Amino acid sequence: xxxxxxxxxxxxxxxxxxxxxxxxxxxxxxxxxxxxxxxxxxxxxxxxxxxxxxxxxxxxxxxxxxxxxxxxxxxxxxxxxxxxxxxxxxxxxxxxxxxxxxxxxxxxxxxxxxxxxxxxxxxxxxxxxxxxxxxxxxxxxxxxxxxxxxxxxxxxxxxxxxxxxxxxxxxxxxxxxxxxxxxxxxxxxxxxxx
Numbered sequence: 001x002x003x004x005x006x007x008x009x010x011x012x013x014x015x016x017x018x019x020x021x022x023x024x025x026x027x028x029x030x031x032x033x034x035x036x037x038x039x040x041x042x043x044x045x046x047x048x049x050x051x052x053x054x055x056x057x058x059x060x061x062x063x064x065x066x067x068x069x070x071x072x073x074x075x076x077x078x079x080x081x082x083x084x085x086x087x088x089x090x091x092x093x094x095x096x097x098x099x100x101x102x103x104x105x106x107x108x109x110x111x112x113x114x115x116x117x118x119x120x121x122x123x124x125x126x127x128x129x130x131x132x133x134x135x136x137x138x139x140x141x142x143x144x145x146x147x148x149x150x151x152x153x154x155x156x157x158x159x160x161x162x163x164x165x166x167x168x169x170x171x172x173x174x175x176x177x178x179x180x181x182x183x184x185x186x187x188x189x190x191x192x193x194x
Contacts, residue, residue, distance in 0.1 A: 002088040004132070004178040006061040007032065008076055010094040010117040012152075013066045021163075022151040024136040025093035025117075026064045028167045033062055035171060040064055045082065047075035056175045061085075070116040073124025080125065087130040091177065092121060093170075095151060099137025102162030102194030104170050106177060106186050107133045132177075134170060136163065165194035 009029030012022055033040050033051050040049035040062060048065040061083060065075030080090065088108075094117055099105060109130045112118035122129050139159065141150040155163060169192045177185035 002086060003058055003180045004060070004091055005058075005083065005089040006063065006079060006085055007091045007093060007134075007174075008063045008065070008072075008079070008121075010069060010072055010092065011064055012069050017152070019154045020152050021138040021155055022069060022095050024095035024138055024163060024167075025134075027163070028093045028134065028136060028170055029062050029064050031167055031171060032174070042066070046078050050079075055178050058178050060178060070120055072117040073120035073122075076121045077124040087125075087128055088132070091132040091134050092118065093134040093136060094118060095138045096135035097138060097140045097147065097151070099135055100139050100162075101137055101155065101159040102166050103137040103192070104166040104189055105135045105137075106173075106182065106189060107135055108182075134177075136166060136170070138163065162194040166192065169194075 007029060009025035011017065011026030017023055030040065033053065036053035038051045038053055040051045043050035046063055047067055048063050051062045053060050053062060061079060063075060063079050065072045067075055094115060111129065112122055138155065141147060169189060173185040173189045
């Protein structure tokens, strides 16, 4: 099983989006950088904020694209090409409407599920869908017409606390996932609910 070499956390740029549900992938990335004693810094060649950390005995590239969500593919493609990353060596962390706040799931491959960030990444990688995902539950507003305002809105206090708890659990399982022990990482994460 190949080891993970990069984690990409999806977000929209700018202070007005920082606390919105759509930025849950970036919340995970920022927590991972903070726990590693570093911070993400602007890097023009990757169209985003970048850091390099060690997790366990593994070097890891962290990238938060600073393009808008529906243009995330350019940043991911730049990172993938520069470091010659195979699909199994990357994890994309993103918000997930189909999971309730307080839950998160690993997944490998599959479609974009209507997520504009994933859609653009798949397009930019030449329709390659075989990368790993870390799906952070934000819940669903109950009606497809409400989705845009919902993902661009801020979660209430209880939901944010639940999302943060799920992110903490993601961080606890990442060393196993990064080392390629997906079974253990999934068993722990998929049994957690805040």
